[in-house]
Amino acid sequence: MQHRHLLPNEIDLLVDHESGFGVQPLREHVRDCPDCRARLALAERVVGSLAEVPLFAPRVGMADRIMSRVPVFVPWHVAARDAVVQWVPTSGPARALAAALVAVVGSIVTGVTLWVATRGDMLATVTGLVGEEARSAATNAAGDVVVALFGNQVVSAVQQVGPLGIAFAAGGFLVASVATVLGLRLIAASSRARS
C-alpha cells in the first residue's frame, strides 16, 4: 500500500474505471484510507449526478421550423431514378405486363429505326421533300404578313423595283422610326420642363 493520499488525477483514474498499470495500488490505498475513500465517493457522486442531469426539450415544432429553412438536396441521379420509379406499377402482374409492353414497343421502334437507316437513298428523298415543304410554307406565311401590313400595291411596287427598292423601303422605315422616337422624347421633355 502506498503511504500518501491520492492526487486529484489519480482519483479521476478511479472515477473513469481505468484499468491500466498502476491503478491497482491506488485501489488498494483507497480500501485502507478513509480519507481517500471519502474523496473518491464524493467524486463518484458528482459524476453520477452529472450523468443524471435531464435532457431539456425545445418547444414543440422545432423540426418544422428547421425544415422550413433547409433546402432538401436531391442529387440528379436520385431524381432521375425517382422519375422512373413513379411509373413502375407496384403489383407483380402489372409490372410483368408493363415490362412486356415496353419490350414490344422497344422492339418495334428499334426495328423501324434499323430499316430506315439501311435505306439511305429513301431517307435523303424524304428529308428533301419535307425540307422543301417547310421552306415553301414559311415563305408563304411571311408573304401573307407583309401583304397584310402594307397592302398588295406596295408589295408589287417593291417587287418591280427589286432588291434596291426593298433596301430603300427598309431605310425609309428606319429613318421614320428614329424620327418618331426622337419626336416623342422631345415632347415628353418639354412637358416635364413646363410642369
Next chain:
Amino acid sequence: MPPIPVLDLANLPDADVVALAQKGREPAYRELIRRYERPVFSLVYRMVRDRELAEDLSQDTFVKVLTHIEKYRSEFKFSSWLFKIANNVAIDHLRRRQLDTISMEGSPHATTSDLAEATSFELATQDETPLQELEARELGSEIERAISQLRPEYRACILLRHVEDKSYEEIAATLDLPLGTVKTYIHRARHELRKLLEHVREGFGPVTEEPA
C-alpha cells in the same frame, strides 16, 4: 417526390439515416432532428443559459448541418459532427456577447460589487416571465448552478463526457482539441465541481481537503 419504400428509420444507425438524407429523403432529415434535438438543445441551453436563445442557436446548428449534409464523411460519427457545430455556435455566441464570464453569482472578472451584481442572474424576481421562471426552475438545481460556473470550455467537455457519455477521444475530435487538453479540462472541471458542491452535504457528503 414518389413515395419511398417504408423504412423503419428509428431503428437505423445514424450513418444509414444520413445516407438517406444525402439522397434527398426528407423523412431522414426529420429523423436526425428527432434523435438529436434534445441533446443539442440541452448542450446549447447549458452553455448560453437562455431558453429562447438556445432554441435559436440549436436551430442554426441543425440548419448548418442539414444544409451541408452532402459534405458529411462517414468516417466520423455524425453525432460528433453535430455536437462540434453546436458547440462552435454556442461558443461563438458567447464570445460575441461576452457571456462566457457571466455566472449565477456574477462575472468573476467583475472588479466591484456593483459590477458583479450587474452581471449576476436572479433566480426568481417578481418581473419574471413564465419562460424565465421555467429557466430558473430547470437550471436552478445545485448541479446546474455548479455547471454554469464552469468556464465554457470545461462546461462543453464535462457535458459531452458525462451527459452525452462520449469518450475522451470523441470529445477531442468533436471539439478539435488535443486529447491531453480534453483530459486536463475534464479533470479541472471535476475538481471545480467538487469544490462548488462540497457545501451540499446531502447528496454529496462532506469533503476533506485534497492534496495539492
